[in-house]
Amino acid sequence: MCSASAARTPSRWRDAVPLSIAFRIETFDSLPSTQAEARARLERGEDVDGLVVRALEQTQGRGRRGRHWLSAPGGSYQTLCVRDAQPPRLGAGASAIAVAVGLAGTLAVYGVKVTIKWPNDLLYRGRKLAGILTEYRRGHLLVGVGMNVANEPLPEDAAALRGWDLEGVHGVVLEGVQRGLDGWWDDAAGLAARFAAFDALARRAVRIDTPEGAVEGTAVGLDPQGGLLVYTGERVTHVRSGTVRAYARGA
Numbered sequence: 001m002c003s004a005s006a007a008r009t010p011s012r013w014r015d016a017v018p019l020s021i022a023f024r025i026e027t028f029d030s031l032p033s034t035q036a037e038a039r040a041r042l043e044r045g046e047d048v049d050g051l052v053v054r055a056l057e058q059t060q061g062r063g064r065r066g067r068h069w070l071s072a073p074g075g076s077y078q079t080l081c082v083r084d085a086q087p088p089r090l091g092a093g094a095s096a097i098a099v100a101v102g103l104a105g106t107l108a109v110y111g112v113k114v115t116i117k118w119p120n121d122l123l124y125r126g127r128k129l130a131g132i133l134t135e136y137r138r139g140h141l142l143v144g145v146g147m148n149v150a151n152e153p154l155p156e157d158a159a160a161l162r163g164w165d166l167e168g169v170h171g172v173v174l175e176g177v178q179r180g181l182d183g184w185w186d187d188a189a190g191l192a193a194r195f196a197a198f199d200a201l202a203r204r205a206v207r208i209d210t211p212e213g214a215v216e217g218t219a220v221g222l223d224p225q226g227g228l229l230v231y232t233g234e235r236v237t238h239v240r241s242g243t244v245r246a247y248a249r250g251a
Contacts, residue, residue, distance in 0.1 A: 003026070003027045003052035021049075021050050021079070021080075021082060021181075022050045023050055023052050023174060024050050024051050024052065025052040025054055026051065026052065026053055026054065027054045027055070027056070028053070028054065028055045028056070029055075029056050029057075030055060030056065030057050030058070030059060031053070031055040031057075031058055032058065032059050032060035032078055033058055033060050034053040034054065034055050034058065034078055034079040034144060035079045035111070035133055035135070035142060035144040036060070037041035037053045037055075037079070038051065038053045038079040038081050038142050038144075039135065039137065039142060041053075041081075042081065042136070042137055042138055042140055042142070043137075048078075048081040048083075048140060049081060049082065049083035050081065050082070051080070051081045052078055052079070052080050052081075052174065053078060053079045053081075054077065054078040054170065055071070055077045055078070056073055057071055057072060057073045057075075057077070057078075058071030058077050058146075059071075067242040071146060071151075072152055073134055073151060074149055074150035074152075074166065075146060075147060075148050075149050075150070075153075075160075075229070076146070076149055076166060076169045076170050076173055077145075077146050078144070078145060078170065078173065078174075079142055079143065079144040079145075080142070080143045080145075080174065080177055081105065081140055081141070081142055081143075082140060082141045082143070082181065083139065083140050084136075084139045084140060084141060087139045088136070088139075088164070089185075089223040090136060090140075090141040090181075091092045091136035091141070092188070092225065092226075093225055093226055093227075093240065094184070094188070094191055094225055094226025095136070095141055095184070095192060096119055096120040096132045096133070096134045096226075097116075097118070097119060097120075097144070097195060097222065097226040098180045098181060098183065098184035098191055098226075099132050099134065099143055099176070099177050099180040100116045100120060100121075100122060100132055100180065100182065100198075100247075101116065101135070101180050101183065101191065101194050101195050101198065102176045102177060102178070102179035102180020102181065102182075102183060103122060103130065103132075103145070103173065103176035103177065103179075103180060103181060104116055104122060104176075104197075104198040104224050105176070105194075105198075106138075106172060106175050106176035106179050107172065107176065107178075110159070110172060113126065114129060114198065115198050115199065115200035116195065116198045116199060116200055117200045117201060117244065118199075118200075118201055118219070118222070118228045118244065119228070119241070120132040120133065120134075120228070122147075123159070124159035124161075125159060127157055127158050127159035128148075128153075128158045128159060129147060129148055129158070129159040129160070129161070130145060130146060130147035130148065131145070131146050132144070132145055133145075140224065141181075143177055143181075145173050147161070147169060148160035148161065148171060149161045149162075149166050149169050149217050150162070150164075150166060158185075158190070165188040186221055188223055188224075191222070191224070191226065192221060192223065192224055192226075193220040195221075195222050196221055196222075199219075199221065199222075201219035201228070201244065202219060202220075203218060203219070203220070204218065204219055205217070205218055206218070206219045206228075206230060206244055207241055207244070208228070208230065208239055208242040208243065208244050210239060210241060210242035211241065211242075212239075215237055215239055215242070216230075216232065217230040217231050217232035217233060217237065218230065218231045220236065221225050225240075227239055227240045228242075
C-alpha cells in the first residue's frame, strides 16, 4: 500500500534554500529498500526530483558496501532524490558527510546531541542512531537515511529516539538532509570545519580497512573532499573510503 503527500522545505530555511527542494512524499507499508525503489524510478526515466520514498519497514534495507540494514517497523526509513542543477556538483564524494552534518545540526536544534562517525553514521551517546547512504546517478543524488525510533535495533546496543513521534522524526530527517545539502551547496570548502563540531573520531586511534589495505593512526579531521585524515606517525594519510573497525582515545 502506498500513500502520497507533498511537503515543502520547513519555513525557517525556505528563504535561504538554493536547491529549492519541494518534497513529494510517497509512503509504503513495506518495501525491499527505499533506495532501490528510488533508483528504479530514476532508471525508468521518471521525474524524481524532490521525490521522497518512505517505508514503514524494509525487508532488504542496505547500507554502505551492500551491507544489510535491519529495518523493522517503527523506524524512519526514507530516500530523497535531488536533481543536480549543476552536474556533477552533487556527485562529489562528500555528499554523505554533508548530509550527516546537516542531520547532526538539526537534531541539536531539537535537543539531541549526536556525533558523526566517519563516513556515514550518526552516534547518540556513543551508539549508532542512524546510517546514511548516498548515490549519484543520471544527474541525481539519492540520499537514503535510516534512523532508529521505536523499532528494535540490532545490535542491541544501538541507540534509538525512544518516545519520539515517528512522523516528527520523518520531518526532522528531511529538514536535516535539506540543511546539509544547502550548506554544502553554498560552502563546500567549509564542510570540514562544520564536520569538526561533530567528529566522533577526533584525536582517536583508528584502524581503517580500505581497498588498498589497512591504515592505522590517529584521526585528525577531514580534507576538503571529505576524506578522513589519519596521522600515522610519519605523515598524514588521506583515506577516501573504508570501514573503521575499532578506535579508542588517542594520547
